[in-house]
Amino acid sequence: MVNIELVPNPATIKEIIEESRDVKSFVLEYVEPKSMNARPGQFIEVSVQGYGEATFAVTRTAQSGKEFTISVKRIGHLTKILHRSAEGDIIGVRGPYGNSFPVSEWHGKSIVIIGGGIGLAPLRPVIDHIVEHRKEFGDLEIIFGARSPADILYKEDLKKWEQDKGVKLYTTIDVPFEGWNGRVGLVPVVVKDLAVKADDKIAVVCGPPIMIKFTVAALKELGWPHDRIYTTLEMKMQCGIGQCGRCNIGEKFICKDGPVFSLDQIPTYAL
Amino acid sequence: MNKWHELKAADLKNFLSQLADKWQVWVPYRNDGKWEFAPYDERRELEFPGSVIHVSVKQLLFPKRRPLATYDEESTWSVKSVTPGEKPRIIMGLHPCDVAGISYMDKVFLRTEHKDALYEAERKRTVLVGMLCTEMEKTCHCTDRGLAPDSAQGMDVVFTRTEDGYLFQSLSEKGAPLLESEYLRATDDKPDKKEWPHGKYEIASPEEFMEMYDDGIWHELSDICLTCGICTYECPTCVCFLVADEKFKGKGERVTVWDSCQLQSYSRMAGGHDTRKTPASRVRNRTLDKFAYSHLRYGQISCTGCGRCVMVCPLKRSFPQLGTRVTERIRNKKKMTRDATAPAKED
Amino acid sequence: MNEIRKKIRSLFDKGEIDVMLGFREDPSTGEVKAAVFKKDDDLNGFVYDDRCVQNLVNYLPTLTARYKRIGIMLKGCDGRSLVTQLVEHRINKNQIVALSAACDGVKVRGEEVEKCADCAVSVSPIADHVFGEPKEKKDPVYARVREIEKMTPAERWKFFSDYFAKCERCYACRQICPSCYCEICIADQQEPKWIEPSAKLSANTMWHLIRAYHLAGRCADCGECERVCPQDIPMRLLNNALEKAVHEMFKVRPGTVPDELPPLVVLSKDDPDTIMEGKDE
Numbered sequence: 001m002v003n004i005e006l007v008p009n010p011a012t013i014k015e016i017i018e019e020s021r022d023v024k025s026f027v028l029e030y031v032e033p034k035s036m037n038a039r040p041g042q043f044i045e046v047s048v049q050g051y052g053e054a055t056f057a058v059t060r061t062a063q064s065g066k067e068f069t070i071s072v073k074r075i076g077h078l079t080k081i082l083h084r085s086a087e088g089d090i091i092g093v094r095g096p097y098g099n100s101f102p103v104s105e106w107h108g109k110s111i112v113i114i115g116g117g118i119g120l121a122p123l124r125p126v127i128d129h130i131v132e133h134r135k136e137f138g139d140l141e142i143i144f145g146a147r148s149p150a151d152i153l154y155k156e157d158l159k160k161w162e163q164d165k166g167v168k169l170y171t172t173i174d175v176p177f178e179g180w181n182g183r184v185g186l187v188p189v190v191v192k193d194l195a196v197k198a199d200d201k202i203a204v205v206c207g208p209p210i211m212i213k214f215t216v217a218a219l220k221e222l223g224w225p226h227d228r229i230y231t232t233l234e235m236k237m238q239c240g241i242g243q244c245g246r247c248n249i250g251e252k253f254i255c256k257d258g259p260v261f262s263l264d265q266i267p268t269y270a271l
Numbered sequence: 272m273n274k275w276h277e278l279k280a281a282d283l284k285n286f287l288s289q290l291a292d293k294w295q296v297w298v299p300y301r302n303d304g305k306w307e308f309a310p311y312d313e314r315r316e317l318e319f320p321g322s323v324i325h326v327s328v329k330q331l332l333f334p335k336r337r338p339l340a341t342y343d344e345e346s347t348w349s350v351k352s353v354t355p356g357e358k359p360r361i362i363m364g365l366h367p368c369d370v371a372g373i374s375y376m377d378k379v380f381l382r383t384e385h386k387d388a389l390y391e392a393e394r395k396r397t398v399l400v401g402m403l404c405t406e407m408e409k410t411c412h413c414t415d416r417g418l419a420p421d422s423a424q425g426m427d428v429v430f431t432r433t434e435d436g437y438l439f440q441s442l443s444e445k446g447a448p449l450l451e452s453e454y455l456r457a458t459d460d461k462p463d464k465k466e467w468p469h470g471k472y473e474i475a476s477p478e479e480f481m482e483m484y485d486d487g488i489w490h491e492l493s494d495i496c497l498t499c500g501i502c503t504y505e506c507p508t509c510v511c512f513l514v515a516d517e518k519f520k521g522k523g524e525r526v527t528v529w530d531s532c533q534l535q536s537y538s539r540m541a542g543g544h545d546t547r548k549t550p551a552s553r554v555r556n557r558t559l560d561k562f563a564y565s566h567l568r569y570g571q572i573s574c575t576g577c578g579r580c581v582m583v584c585p586l587k588r589s590f591p592q593l594g595t596r597v598t599e600r601i602r603n604k605k606k607m608t609r610d611a612t613a614p615a616k617e618d
Numbered sequence: 619m620n621e622i623r624k625k626i627r628s629l630f631d632k633g634e635i636d637v638m639l640g641f642r643e644d645p646s647t648g649e650v651k652a653a654v655f656k657k658d659d660d661l662n663g664f665v666y667d668d669r670c671v672q673n674l675v676n677y678l679p680t681l682t683a684r685y686k687r688i689g690i691m692l693k694g695c696d697g698r699s700l701v702t703q704l705v706e707h708r709i710n711k712n713q714i715v716a717l718s719a720a721c722d723g724v725k726v727r728g729e730e731v732e733k734c735a736d737c738a739v740s741v742s743p744i745a746d747h748v749f750g751e752p753k754e755k756k757d758p759v760y761a762r763v764r765e766i767e768k769m770t771p772a773e774r775w776k777f778f779s780d781y782f783a784k785c786e787r788c789y790a791c792r793q794i795c796p797s798c799y800c801e802i803c804i805a806d807q808q809e810p811k812w813i814e815p816s817a818k819l820s821a822n823t824m825w826h827l828i829r830a831y832h833l834a835g836r837c838a839d840c841g842e843c844e845r846v847c848p849q850d851i852p853m854r855l856l857n858n859a860l861e862k863a864v865h866e867m868f869k870v871r872p873g874t875v876p877d878e879l880p881p882l883v884v885l886s887k888d889d890p891d892t893i894m895e896g897k898d899e
Contacts, residue, residue, distance in 0.1 A: 004388045050523050242383060246532065251564035303850065497793045497794055501846070528816040536806035541808075587644065
């Protein structure tokens with residue numbers, strides 16, 4: 001049987017985690033024994049039989065390489081169907097595709113992770129990698145912004161990171177909310193308030209397009225150069241393999257030349 | 272020396288019937304005044320047009336609607352890949368612009384580790400028998416795109432019309448078996464070389480086009496273009512597609528379907544975000560893709576100068592003029608900077 | 619034609635228009651195509667004859683966003699189209715200066731066009747400047763529709779399905795139609811996916827029938843949809859069939875009377891009640 005790349009392989013939903021009011025994480029495992037060797041930043045194409053496909057970043061891979069997790073925000077057609085699935089259901093997966101965060105180039109450096117909402121999902125594997133190889137990196141700062149307390153993701157991970165002495169975590173929500181005693185403010189504003197120093201650090205930013213735009217502007221004001229700000233873009237990728245044509249920014253395909261880019265690699269007209 | 276073989280006009284049908292024993296043979300036929308490829312039918316009048324064939328051959332290697340896998344609605348997961356085509360096939364009468372289009376499709380679908388297996392199978396089973404053009408239509412401008420109406424590049428077999436028949440030459444291992452027919456005789460005859468006109472739609476270099484990304488000219492060009500997408504459907508190198516799951520009476524198929532960067536829905540994402548909302552951005556995307564991005568990605572611009580976009584544009588807008596108008600703006604800009612930096616004349 | 623050019627020049631000079639939408643001849647193909655003329659352009663390039671088939675009204679929504687006052691050259695059927703656009707509040711009349719020349723029929727590739735046989739108005743119903751004498755109005759004949767009506771349902775299905783099977787879903791018919799302006803076309807909607815994107819007979823049939831129904835009572839019969847179809851699908855037949863029904867029931871031909879609301883949008887006491895009475899039409 002010929003392997004047709006655009007045809008997905010079946011995977012079982014092993015566990016569903018309710019992360020927030022409209023985000024669920026799905027822990028998956030291929031039906032045929034196969035490992036998911038996704039590097040931090042890579043993505044997969046997930047299908048529900050008969051309902052089409054959508055792109056999701058792999059947000060965590062088990063040590064064994066067998067189980068892998070995606071976080072799905074309920075926005076449109078396919079995500080709605082996915083949210084209705086149950087543990088044990090079979091869905092389709094193909095990938096991993098794309099490039100990954102060049103973590104090996106960041107050895108010895110301090111990293112600042114800035115995530116907005118569901119944008120934290122593709123950044124989590126970077127955090128996992130740094131926490132697992134703590135000695136290879138400098139300081140780790142995480143700035144995470146959610147719209148409201150009900151939209152905060154990865155509560156277990158946030159607790160762990162808060163207690164980790166090697167991590168500085170700043171969580172913020174957009175506008176004041178009753179019962180919330182923590183930081184309040186949009187992520188770009190918080191970045192400015194914290195006056196995150198550029199030094200020799202690497203910044204990794206992900207979130208809704210408008211959040212990325214203003215966060216990058218804030219970083220530039222603080223003196224960050226383009227080649228030390230990284231982001232991951234997800235713009236209507238469909239085939240994931242550089243053939244269907246739609247995800248291009250200029251001559252680059254987000255699915256092949258990205259989705260991870262440093263700002264000096266993206267044509268300036270993109271964001 | 273690769274010899275030419277002559278075929279008398281009277282023997283054409285016999286030769287084709289012979290080929291039809293071993294291969295599926297596709298030749299051009301005229302339907303309502305439009306030329307398009309169809310399976311060889313010995314009852315039909317056969318004629319090879321001397322220049323462009325209206326319906327591009329893209330459809331034969333990369334169909335409008337192409338099933339990848341089937342599934343059964345009843346079961347939770349019953350996805351089965353389709354079997355790629357295998358029957359040996361000949362497409363005869365392709366022109367150099369068609370073959371240039373195919374070589375571009377090869378780059379899109381075969382160059383990476385994720386080769387398109389179905390397209391690869393179609394290519395493997397197909398022998399390209401190309402024909403040298405004897406004339407250029409008003410809309411043809413391949414000579415402005417680095418091609419020539421009498422270039423045999425990329426063909427497995429090339430043939431041309433002569434006064435009393437045809438001359439054939441095999442150009443690849445795949446093509447050689449076709450010429451083992453008693454109707455073909457080796458000859459020392461060769462087709463004449465011709466001079467072809469050019470300069471109808473000359474354009475600037477890919478690098479110069481890239482510099483025009485932020486120019487305001489795209490708004491002006493989109494004032495007229497309706498981004499209907501017809502040019503993309505007829506163009507031999509427009510192969511953008513979407514992937515969809517479609518079902519009918521319980522049986523489903525995952526298919527690829529031709530899509531177009533000119534259509535409103537192309538870049539729209541769930542949640543409404545759209546990176547190419549304005550017609551200007553879509554016109555810019557196609558123009559730059561044809562004349563610049565393709566060169567940066569694959570080393571060749573994807574426009575073949577076949578002129579089909581000119582033939583089908585409902586507004587008679589003609590896509591090549593987008594290229595020439597941008598080129599004009601590029602030249603004007605350069606002229607202005609030159610004039611501005613020229614040393615002042617002395618009184 | 620010179621009379622028209624003079625008028626355009628004077629409109630530019632008086633500052634009454636910023637741009638003029640008209641036609642220019644393409645020297646390399648000899649064909650006539652739509653063009654936007656600016657004040658400093660040489661108006662000798664402006665042509666207006668029976669080759670000027672294209673309906674320019676479709677450009678008005680984008681142009682009115684970029685320029686304050688736009689002059690536009692209209693035939694009768696184009697004028698009908700303009701009326702429907704104004705009635706649906708897509709454009710403001712105070713941004714338009716309408717010029718209309720009495721039309722005696724147009725030619726596509728040298729041949730007469732079928733829609734001219736049922737011409738409703740030879741001059742735009744809305745015109746600030748008219749050139750030539752309007753012809754007398756005739757009642758429509760709908761010759762092609764009546765031919766199809768003579769067929770049995772099975773014959774009609776064969777007739778149309780042969781054409782729909784050729785449809786590539788390029789949506790040129792939709793893009794060129796001034797009345798097709800939904801922000802998210804029903805064909806592009808995902809939730810629910812009303813029409814499948816691929817070009818197979820079932821989905822193509824859905825597409826053409828739905829589009830015809832969405833235009834019922836609004837279609838100005840400019841005929842552009844049929845002219846631009848790369849597969850020569852006679853989809854205007856569907857629009858004409860519905861227009862014929864609208865004409866018989868409401869005595870209205872959309873776009874022929876300025877400010878007249880589309881009959882299927884308005885509920886009037888005089889509307890035929892046959893459906894409510896249980897009679898079959």
